Amino acid sequence: MAVVEFFPPPSPMPSATLHPVVRFNICDCYVRRPDQAERVIGTLLGSVSDGVLEIKNSYAVPHNEPADQVALDVDYHNNMYMCHLKVNPKEVTVGWFSTGFGVSGGSALIHDFYNILPPIHLTVDTGLRNGQASIKAYILVNLSLGDGPLAAQFQEIHLDLKMIEAERVGSDVLKTTVTDKLPNDLEGMEASTKRLYSLIDDIYKYVDDVVEGRAAPDNDIGRFLANELASVLKFLQMIFDNVFNKIIQDNFALFYLSSLIRTQLSIVEKLNTAAQIL
Incomplete structure (x- = not known):
């Protein structure tokens, strides 16, 4: 009688951290998806350090799901990835994401496309089935029957949400x-x-x-x-006040200049609209 063997994930068990910009980007892509699309699929970018995978960025990849098949736009993915490397060469492909509750039948096919070892599969429940947009991360482990492969199983791993204080303020507002x-x-x-x-x-x-x-x-x-x-750093009170006041003045100057630019752009837009009407 053949014995079904289970190959556990690498030891120690990998874990992942997620930046809030990835979460909001996935939700934004879901809101802007084509009318006929039921979910959004995309690429995760980040880095790996000391066994912890840090997910820092993402972008959606166009796809079609006729019947039980999944077809990704590979050229779009490659072009986006090359453009991203020019801006952030230290962030590489670490896996992929999809919206929806849990993994689906075609998830293994997409997982094979991201053939890094081991890729992370991130799911975002945009349907709010449990009253919140639950986010889970998975890795793929293999089952075998005797000497031959039998099936693959997605196993959930630990996922932390990592954010700095400025991101926490924005996250609290958007939540x-x-x-x-x-x-x-x-x-x-x-x-x-x-x-x-x-x-x-x-x-x-x-x-x-x-x-x-x-x-x-x-x-x-x-x-x-x-x-x-x-x-x-230890500053004298006078030195600290001078540095702080200069930073505040620089921020006010940037705010003033950005307001002027917005005003000029608005005037130019109105002038162009008036010229087209006349």
Whole structure:
């Protein structure tokens, strides 16, 4: 009797981190998809370091799904990838994504096209079946019957959402159902500063609790705080005020110039429209 063997994924189990720009780009591609398309398929770009795959960018690839087959526009994929390498040569193809709930019957065929080892398959549930746009990452493992291959199975791996503070502010705004307007640079800076003050207050409270004996000391936290404080550049108050004021003035100048450019473009557009009418 033949024995079905299961080949586990590489050890240790790989994990992945996802930047928020990839998530929003996939959702934007889904909203802008052709009317006849049920889902969006595309390429994931990023890098691998210490066994952790970091997904930093993505782009959609046109495709057709007649019957149970999947046909990708390979020329479009190759052209987009070559253009991307000219801008970000350190970001390579790390897998592919698709919208929808879980993997489908044709996922293995597309997975074979991205023949890097091992490619990541990212799924985004744009149908909100569980009340949210759940995102999952998979790798492909193989089953065999005796000496011959039998089937392939997608196995879910750990996925973290990685973002810096500026991205977190924008993500919190876009996650809300309704918003009046997107925050400008100053509003984003204000939100980040308030969050920084909140974190500093939490640190103050923890240190005071440890000193007063209300909380048990943690050597790892203490070393982390000491390293962070040692990494902060020490400025005199006058020097810091001058540097900060110059940065603020530069930001105001850029904001003013961008407003002038937008105004000029609007005037030119109106003049062109009037000239066509006349």
